[in-house]
Amino acid sequence: EVQLVESGGGLVQAGGSLRLSCAVSGFTFDDHAVGWFRQAPGKEREGVSCIASTDGSRWYADSVKGRFTISRDNAKNTLYLQMSSLKDEDTAVYHCAGLAYCSGGAFYDMKYWGKGALVTVSS
Numbered sequence: 001e002v003q004l005v006e007s008g009g010g011l012v013q014a015g016g017s018l019r020l021s022c023a024v025s026g027f028t029f030d031d032h033a034v035g036w037f038r039q040a041p042g043k044e045r046e047g048v049s050c051i052a053s054t055d056g057s058r059w060y061a062d063s064v065k066g067r068f069t070i071s072r073d074n075a076k077n078t079l080y081l082q083m084s085s086l087k088d089e090d091t092a093v094y095h096c097a098g099l100a101y102c103s104g105g106a107f108y109d110m111k112y113w114g115k116g117a118l119v120t121v122s123s
Contacts (some may be wrong), residue, residue, distance in 0.1 A: 001028035002112045004096050009117030016086050020117055022079040022096030027112065030074040033102040035059075036081050038092035046092075046106035049081065050099055059102050063089075067104075086121045093118050 008020040020036070023078055035050025049060045049070040069082040079096050098112035 001071045002098075004098065004112060004114030006094065006096055006114050006117035009094065009119045011122060012086055013119045014121055014123045016089060016121075017082070018080040018086065018119060020094055020096075020119070021085070022081075022114060024077045024079065024096070024098070027098060029072075029077040032111070033099040033106065034037070034072060034079045035097050035099055035102065035107065036070065036079075036094055037097060037107050037110075038090075038094045038119075039116075040089075043092075047104050048094070049101040050106060052102040056058075057102060059104060061104065071097040083119070086119075088121050088123050091119060091121045 003025045005023045012018050020110055033052050036048040038048050039045045051058050051070045051072050067085045069078045095113050095116040096101040097110045099106040
């Protein structure tokens, strides 16, 4: 059974930092690109970032570039998202996902995803 379980969400003040984790099981983690997408109330799903399985190359949405950092630990089957300089508009449920490849377009055809972790940024 494929499982992706996010943790680390919570309430943070604008300008603050938060780190999300995603524990993965049920598929070969180090053979897959993985990433994060988010969905805010009343808004469409937005791909946030992804990291490739092969060369570790990364993609970031323009909205988070320079503020968020994605990383993976293949030994622990875990994906991370370090979020800094958080803004009100970053408030959303953040989901991790298993992807066919790493790019913004990959989030339209995701293979697996988790239930998400809520991040609330207060000003």
